[in-house]
Amino acid sequence: xxxxxxxxxLVVSVxxxxxFALSGSASAQITRYQEDQRLGTESHIGNxxxxxxxxxxxxxxxxxxxxxxxxxxxxxxxxxxxPKPRNFTLGQFKCRSTPTGTLPTDEDxxxxxxxxxxxxxxxxxNTFTRQQRADLxxxxxxxxxxxxxxxxxxxxQIPPEPEVTADRIKTGQVLFQKLECWKCHGVExxxxxxxxxxxxxxxxxxxxxxDFTDGTRPKCGSSDQDIYKIFMTGLDGTPMPSFADNVKPxxxxxLVFYLRxxxxxxxxxxxxxxxxxxxxxxxxxxxxxxxxxxxxxxxPQQ
Amino acid sequence: MTSFRRSLASALxxxxxxxxxxxxxxxxxxxxxxxxxxxxxxxxxWPMLNYFGQKFKDNGYQLMNDRDAPIWQNPSYWPVVxxxxxxxxxxxxxxxxxxxxxxxxxxxxxxxxxxxDLSGLDFHTGGTLDKNISFYVLPSSDPTxxxxxxxxxxxxxxxxxxxxxxxxxxxxxxxxxxxxxRILTLTSISGIYQTYHFIPQGDGNIFGQIGDNxxxxxxxxxxxxxxxxxxxxxxxxxxxxxxLSYGNSYSGFFAASQAFDVGKLGVDRIGAYAMVGExxxxxxxxxxxxxxxxxxxxxxxYSREGFVGLFYFGKLDFxxxxxxxxxxxxxxxxxxxxxxxxxxxxxxxxxxxxxGARAPTWNGYMLETHYVYSPQLIFIQRSEWERMSQQADPxxxxxxxxxxxxxxxxxxxxxxxSRAGFAWHNExxxxxxxxxxxxxxxxxxxSLLLGFDFDx
Numbered sequence: 001x002x003x004x005x006x007x008x009x010l011v012v013s014v015x016x017x018x019x020f021a022l023s024g025s026a027s028a029q030i031t032r033y034q035e036d037q038r039l040g041t042e043s044h045i046g047n048x049x050x051x052x053x054x055x056x057x058x059x060x061x062x063x064x065x066x067x068x069x070x071x072x073x074x075x076x077x078x079x080x081x082x083p084k085p086r087n088f089t090l091g092q093f094k095c096r097s098t099p100t101g102t103l104p105t106d107e108d109x110x111x112x113x114x115x116x117x118x119x120x121x122x123x124x125x126n127t128f129t130r131q132q133r134a135d136l137x138x139x140x141x142x143x144x145x146x147x148x149x150x151x152x153x154x155x156x157q158i159p160p161e162p163e164v165t166a167d168r169i170k171t172g173q174v175l176f177q178k179l180e181c182w183k184c185h186g187v188e189x190x191x192x193x194x195x196x197x198x199x200x201x202x203x204x205x206x207x208x209x210x211d212f213t214d215g216t217r218p219k220c221g222s223s224d225q226d227i228y229k230i231f232m233t234g235l236d237g238t239p240m241p242s243f244a245d246n247v248k249p250x251x252x253x254x255l256v257f258y259l260r261x262x263x264x265x266x267x268x269x270x271x272x273x274x275x276x277x278x279x280x281x282x283x284x285x286x287x288x289x290x291x292x293x294x295x296x297x298x299x300p301q302q
Numbered sequence: 303m304t305s306f307r308r309s310l311a312s313a314l315x316x317x318x319x320x321x322x323x324x325x326x327x328x329x330x331x332x333x334x335x336x337x338x339x340x341x342x343x344x345x346x347x348w349p350m351l352n353y354f355g356q357k358f359k360d361n362g363y364q365l366m367n368d369r370d371a372p373i374w375q376n377p378s379y380w381p382v383v384x385x386x387x388x389x390x391x392x393x394x395x396x397x398x399x400x401x402x403x404x405x406x407x408x409x410x411x412x413x414x415x416x417x418x419d420l421s422g423l424d425f426h427t428g429g430t431l432d433k434n435i436s437f438y439v440l441p442s443s444d445p446t447x448x449x450x451x452x453x454x455x456x457x458x459x460x461x462x463x464x465x466x467x468x469x470x471x472x473x474x475x476x477x478x479x480x481x482x483x484r485i486l487t488l489t490s491i492s493g494i495y496q497t498y499h500f501i502p503q504g505d506g507n508i509f510g511q512i513g514d515n516x517x518x519x520x521x522x523x524x525x526x527x528x529x530x531x532x533x534x535x536x537x538x539x540x541x542x543x544x545x546l547s548y549g550n551s552y553s554g555f556f557a558a559s560q561a562f563d564v565g566k567l568g569v570d571r572i573g574a575y576a577m578v579g580e581x582x583x584x585x586x587x588x589x590x591x592x593x594x595x596x597x598x599x600x601x602x603x604y605s606r607e608g609f610v611g612l613f614y615f616g617k618l619d620f621x622x623x624x625x626x627x628x629x630x631x632x633x634x635x636x637x638x639x640x641x642x643x644x645x646x647x648x649x650x651x652x653x654x655x656x657x658g659a660r661a662p663t664w665n666g667y668m669l670e671t672h673y674v675y676s677p678q679l680i681f682i683q684r685s686e687w688e689r690m691s692q693q694a695d696p697x698x699x700x701x702x703x704x705x706x707x708x709x710x711x712x713x714x715x716x717x718x719x720s721r722a723g724f725a726w727h728n729e730x731x732x733x734x735x736x737x738x739x740x741x742x743x744x745x746x747x748x749s750l751l752l753g754f755d756f757d758x
Contacts, residue, residue: 054566057617061677062354065340065720077338077720116367121338123365126527127353129563216368 041147043106043137050106050134052142058132059139066121071143083120084205091146092202094235095220100242102153103146109137111221118217156232159249161224164257164268166276172258174288175251177281179243184209187280189262199239207238212262227256332381332429333358334720337365341723342677346619347713348723348757350484353561353569357528362436362459362468363429371433381429387727389753392416393490396746397739410740420445421488421753424452434459438474451544453483453515466523473517473542477533477557479573479610480621482513486672486682489749491731492709497608497625497666500688503703503738504695505662506638506647507629509539509553509581510604516542516555529561531573539581539601548640549598553579559610568614576607583630583637583649593645600649602630602637608666617674625666631655634662634694662694678715682729684708699737707733713755725755 043050059067068075071088078085086093095112096104113133116124128136141147162168176182184199186192189212201207210218220230232252234242247255260269261278334341341348344355351359364370394414401409422445428438436459442452455472475483482495498513518537524530539551559573584600585593608625632638635655637647670684688705711729734746 057676061340061342065343066338081338116365118367121369123337123339123367125354127357127569129565129569131565132568 038142038148041138041142043110043134043141045106045110045130045134045137048130048134050131050136050138052135052138055132055135055139058128058136062125063136071140077121081121083201083207084203085121088140088143090237091144091150092237094237095230096153096233096236097155097229098153098233099156099244100234100236103150105152105155106134106137106141109140110134113137115221117219119219156229156244157249158225158228158232159253162250162253164272166272168254169257169261169269169272169276169278171251172254172256173278173281175247175255176258177283178287179246179255182281182283184239185212187283189213189259201239202237209240212259213264215264224253224256224260227259228252231255332383332426333363336375336379336381336429337369338720340677340718340720341715342718346672346674347486347677347680347715348725350486351481353528353571357524360468360522360524360528360531361465362434362457363438364434364436364459370430372430381427383426383757385424385426385723385755385757387421387488387753387755388418389421389488389727389751390416390418391489391749391751391753394748397741397743399740416750421755423447426757431456434461438472464523465526468522468524470520470522471518473515473544474520475515476512476535476555476577477520477522477531478512478575479531479557479559479571479612480623480668480670483515486680486713487684487709487711487729487731488727488753488755489709489729489731489751491707491733491747491749492684492729495623495668496686496688496705496707496733497623497668500625500627500664500666500705502629502634502662502664502690502694503698504636505629505633506583506636507581507604507633508541508639509548509579510577510606510627510629511541512555512575512577512606514542516540516553517544518552520555529569530559532558537579539579546596549582549596549601551580551582551598551601553577553581564614567616568619570614571610571612573610574608575610576605578605578607579603581633581638583632583647585640585645585648587645587648591645593640593643600632600637602632604629604633619672619674621668621670621672623666623668626663627666628661628663629694631659631661631694635659656695658696660692660694660696662690663692664688664690678718679712681712683710702737704736705733707731711751722758723756727751727753727755 039053041052064075066075066077066081066085067073067088068078073085073087075085091103093104093108096102096108098104098108110133113128113136114124114126116122125133183193183195184191186196191209191211193209196209199207199209218227218230220226220235230240232242232244232247234240257269260267261273333344344351344358346352358365368374392414393416394412396412397410398413399409400411400413423443425441428436430436436457438453438455440451440453441449443449451473453473453475455470455474457468457470459468461467461469475481482498485493485495487493495513499511501507516535516537517540518535520533520535522531522533524532533556535555537553537555539553540546540548555575555577557573557575559571561569561571564570580601580603582598582600583602584598586597586599587593606625606627608623611622613620613622632649632655635647637649666686666688668684668686670682673681675681686705686707690701690703693700693702709729709731711727714726715724716726717724730748730750732746732748734744736744739745
């Protein structure tokens, strides 16, 4: 009898445990047909092809707590996070190599997953294999109908990085003033410009500009090329616009060099700025003449 | 079936059903609360770490972003987690020498006991004191609430900005690739890795138990993506016991591993470890036999070394561990440990080893398999085999003391949040040790456990 009881307990507990574990909650946002269609989404990273369907388990394990079952950024942690998790359904991404308003490339999403996003709760997921990451890229894409109907933008062309010179840094400073970067980032890059406290993202949530002086990495990467891309493509969904129409490609490097002087890390740019005795800009002073043909900055994108 | 048993079965069924319907609590243990990540981000199934969790640990409980420094935390945030497992368990041993019912001085019977019970209680607190200074404090109790420090350390992480320079001081989990402190099995038999604790019958060396947390200092280095890991630790040969309870002897523990990207299968890892050291066999006494703590001499050597592998095949993964162990003949003859704080064998001047005494050696093998159906449901099996290759006493049977252990079970996590962990744990284990029953036969035991394993 004891043995029978034992067996019954085991059978019941195993059966019940397995039953409830296997019963998942299905999303009611889209039809099963649409879901099946979208789960066919692929990504292409070099010679690796990612499949959305293959990433379902990893998404559930690693991502769903913030980004939610439906990819709408409404995961269980959402109320406590600042900034809020990305809503994948909108198909709008900050870190891109493509022009503002366009979809990112698969490589952009692939790189973002591995790099993480500083000053957010998105850690660097560089423990995934390339295949896992490619699968997750496809899974992220499957949430947005945009990826079904639109193609990604064409990545901007980044000219070769020139040699850093004192003249280029000075020109970059002029651009910093002329493009009114200081209005948000402050004259010393401390994120304390006159507009800093008023900024909102396109969901009307308060957002802070990047503080160049606190030693943290810029959100979309810390290489010179990454910084170049940030202001030439803009951070879609935030007030940070694209300056691609206002700055010539080669001049953009001057701005990159000047921005480096604002960061506390040891760099050649800081060394040159020190030798020059470079002072912060005076926003009330007229923009110096003989500067590059930069046109006025666009209004911040709300 | 009696009405009582029917009621019990109904009650169990009710509990299981309630458990099954429990809805996800949208709410955050300590690290998960800090970073807003689910348990599943760092644990294949908690408490076992996955690759991301291992990297997080190797970085000093840091994700290596700006959220690592405690300044980011709400001042009221206190990184404390408790863990305990109320359970029902059944233990059975095939041959126990009893006075009754056969009468005094005789009777070898099977003894089975079962009932509701508690595990010990762990209070984990850990995190960062500042960017790149991490800590861990773990007061742990037995089921009667008698506490000891299971783990206490501070660690300097990424010294000079290098992931290859991390130094830890205190009592800590050895850098085992397959760590007993992350074990998924809970019965009285499977709650430890036999391979990490095996010592030959009659052997007095408790010091080489690499499943136990140890006191010492550790250097650890790893590549940025944690694919390559190396560590070396200098440990007091005290098996983690505080107050310098044994002698002034030390051991070293070394580990290295390398991970490989195997495409669709995931990231596999292979490694090797070694523990080599000395421990005392001679205890200095005073006042008629009282041991002077920490003054033991007569150090003898021992070693444990082996290979480790973690292999992933989609939802199926395998942990494999081998070990070759060797003790000095003095340990093999029972010198070394102080069971209950008293000397059983003391290697005082003039002591000689039994005629023919040899240094015991053995080999251990462990294979643990997981089938991760989903982050919320994991099936587990583990098989362990400990085989003597040389007995200390040449007259002993060649398989005397050999151990076989098998366990099978599953853990179901009905909730998967970033605030708490809860698991329904079912497991059955069986073990057999050759020649150690009172009649000289094989001693076998089994254990069944059904419980709620939770932490918050």
